Amino acid sequence: MSDDGFFGKYGGKYVAEIMRRPLDELKEAFDFYMKDKDFLEELDTIRRDYIGRETPLYFAPTATKLLGGAQIYIKLEGLANTGAHKINNAIGQCLLAKRMGKTRIIAETGAGQHGVATAAACAKLGLECVVYMGEVDVRRQQPNVATMELYGAKVVPVTSGSRTLKDAVNEAMRDWATNFETTHYVLGSALGPAPFPDIVREFQSVIGREVKRQCAERNVDIAAMVACVGGGSNSIGFFEPFINEKSPRLIGAEAGGIGPGVGENASRMTGNASREGIVQGFKSRFLLDEDGQSLPTRSISAGLDYMGIGPQLAELGMSGRIEFTAILDKEALDAINFFARNEGILFAMESAHAGAAAMKLAPTLPKDKAIIINMSGRGDKDLFITNPVFRKEKWIDFLGAELERVKNSTDIHDAASMFNK
Template sequence: MKSTDGFFNQYGGKYVAEVLRRPLDELAEAFHFYMNDKVFLEELRIIQRDYIGRETPLYFAPTATKLLGGAQIYIKLEGLANTGAHKINNAIGQCLLAKKMGKTRIIAETGAGQHGLATAAACAKLGLECIVYMGEVDVRRQQPNVAAMELYGAKVCAVTAGSRTLKDAVNEAMRDWAANFENTHYVLGSALGPAPFPDIVREFQSVIGNEVKRQCEERGVKIGAMVACVGGGSNSIGFFSPFIDQKEPRLIGAEAGGIGPGVGENASRMTGDAARDGIMQGYKSRFLLDDDGQALPTRSISAGLDYCGIGPQLAAL
């Protein structure tokens, strides 16, 4: 499943102010050109190998297999990628694309800090200016990542509006991009936002699923089910990507259950009384919204899973 005119069934789209239509159209054109350019793809492959450290291991987990019983459990160790998470796959891809487009300034939003750290590292590698927007609450609870971003030369801007978390960081990044798109690219960190971002992020993260598929084929492992956590959805959609149009394996996305089923106690966008279709931050998807269409508070022990929405392709699936 890929988008049709920016939509995945009824979800997706490009619900933005007129000022952002030009940079989004420019981005879509460049993305489609360079993803068919052999020179760009080879440059990206070399950076993935030599800077990210791909491919990451597929680890058989004997203790988890024994304790949980039943299936043989394998874990894709994305934490061994440079900067410690899958976020670097998308950050490197988008920053390289932006540099080919002639952009010199990169902005990003971050929640847990991993995307901000990955973008800072990508900018340091490629010689680009980097500004990261991060909710004030997340700045306090993710200080090690803030310090690491600054070591890479990034400027971290604490967002004090709203809930002071990821949603508000996205809003600030979008405002910056609208004012500075001539020389600036917004590296959106998850597979959401206005088209073409969901397609871009999925394609750069699909390296995870492509490696898993190849690694399992080499070992003769038949995959029965794949499980991934789902905040916005970048790791899960990249993990699932090569398998989406197949009948097998089962693809299971786990949302943040928080501390209970009530409003403000979880971040479950696919089920529950507060989950509904809506339009926010430039795209249509499933969100936790009140009766007036305003975002509700969420809760998760993970700063990366407490976003009030979910990527449109995952919503469609």
């Protein structure tokens, strides 16, 4: 873990004085409980019995044959309870908060998977849950909004700014500053002011540790590991056990959007608008204009369109330990199709960026080497995004018919009346 909250020149704790007490309290509790046998045993039990760990490492024979070159393996985090890697961090932080005596949890979410995971963790542990979500993301991720509410969470649409993840983070921070005596903020990615980057990496590192053990047991010779990178929670956890080793290659797939122009992507390490800056309490690389103001981002993936990247990932990228590549929306969609049709595995839109990067890399590597893709989540949540692309007319017909059914069904009206009494 970082001693001072910095990774090289990135990281830190650039916050108002009112935020220092909750952050210091959090660091003290985290340092204590990560050495506490009872806490760690309870966390391991929940991981096994509730999350469903360990998740499989799947060899993809058809994809390997079709792509040529390296063997393709997929770490199936989409099989974890709630459908993505986000539950690893959410459970860890919620359990930590409960040990700290907190009764209320707040979170931000973009694609909705972190919100779903936090809501589920709160339901499991008996904690109140409020999730801040940009109004744009609320509209495009309604299935996840419905799931959060089903778990008992209150979802608050954020209407300020660009109405996406950045603005949801701002609202959550404001709430925490006001209510920290009873409230813990479960930040969903490996960014923000210290100690959050360390906390999120530690709880997500279960992914990479499993991969390392699974590959050793099966004598898999890893040439490269590939993960999508938004803020960076799945990637830093996936890469963690390998960071201080010279191999394998670590490759981060960013959102290339529709092109290289400003406002067309969310490429913080490879984009031409990337600058160092201090935003939302930490120093890293962000998409900023010359005055240091955040630029608009674009991605078909709601989980990869944050304007910044976690500080440890930024440092590892600048040092060359992690290689970054930008994946276009179309390439991610092609990867969803490829793995669904050839392996029966439905990647989340975010994870498909990693799949697309692996598809490019595989033919360049020897057949006795392996590429491990972190499928950070499954694609059920993206049906409202992918269906208009893959089968537009049929989807329009379905939505129209479904709307009429909901309007006119007496069974639905009767059930709704009973539920709302």
